[in-house]
Amino acid sequence: GAVVSQHPSRVICKSGTSVKIECRSLDFQATTMFWYRQFPKQSLMLMATSNEGSKATYEQGVEKDKFLINHASLTLSTLTVTSAHPEDSSFYICIARWGGGGGGYTFGSGTRLTVV
């Protein structure tokens, strides 16, 4: 149980275009979705936190107009990288929070974005 499906797993896009990454919770309701970014040989860094039906909370230094997050339902959250640049090339991963005090976290499989 508690599976998060993240798509696409890999994407190559041209500079200036936009890319949408989807995370779907298949068998549970993701009350909170965390979006992380991982640069080569580094750890996961939180970009933003989204709760269903409300605006995402962005970490300091993350441009909210560039990284659009939508969490319209309890089973779907999306991250759109707008006007992508080569420096946006990274590994993006969603992590869903489920349950209450006894709940846990489920990782998406990640998206490798390459901007050329």
Next chain:
Amino acid sequence: GESVGLHLPTLSVQEGDNSIINCAYSNSASDYFIWYKQESGKGPQFIIDIRSNMDKRQGQRVTVLLNKTVKHLSLQIAATQPGDSAVYFCAENFGNEKLTFGTGTRLTIIP
């Protein structure tokens, strides 16, 4: 502020031996911890978690130990296999909020 760090950036272990990966955290209020591994080019894979009301939890070939007194977390892998080669991360959480990840330790299994 909060920080999670790993004592050793790299670790090489002979196949079949046991390995121990360590992690320090600074937020004494953290109440949930996760270990996960990441193989080259792949997404992270959950290994085991532990809540602060426990000091030990065992899984298949893995054991996580939590020492809240010194704010230390460790992952023990028994009888290591080539497939255990990966980067291992620990993460901490307080109050069901975001996970804060450590910098990672690369484990290499020597055949």
